[in-house]
Amino acid sequence: MKTKRWTVEIFLNEDDNDDVTTATAVLYTGAGRRHESVGHARRNPSDRPVPEIGDELAAGRALSDMSAKLIGDGAEDVAQMAGPAYETH
Structure with a gap:
């Protein structure tokens, strides 16, 4: 069995008044792809x-945003692999 490792870094920033917190999640895949969500x-x-x-x-x-993006990417990849024979009209 092959094990793959993906790494997620989360960067947190707060405004000067502690009113708004922004998190940036960055995913690095073993294949060198980079995904970012905020x-x-x-x-x-x-x-x-x-x-x-x-x-x-x-x-x-x-x-959560990262999750939605990855699911969307996977669905697009499946659709592309299926090719025209599986397209619905």
Whole structure:
């Protein structure tokens, strides 16, 4: 069995007021492909700042976007492999 390894890095940035957290998730595949997704979390002005919550929400949203992109890429690849014989009209 062959094992492959993909690496994801998540970069978290908060604005100066701790109101908005931005997470950038970058996936590197073993074949050298790079995918990037971004997620944001915005603190309600009436809530006290808890940076960990913004980090979790923004990172989760970036990873969710990454997941959707990868599923879309896979579906496109399957469609291309199927060729014209499998196209529906």
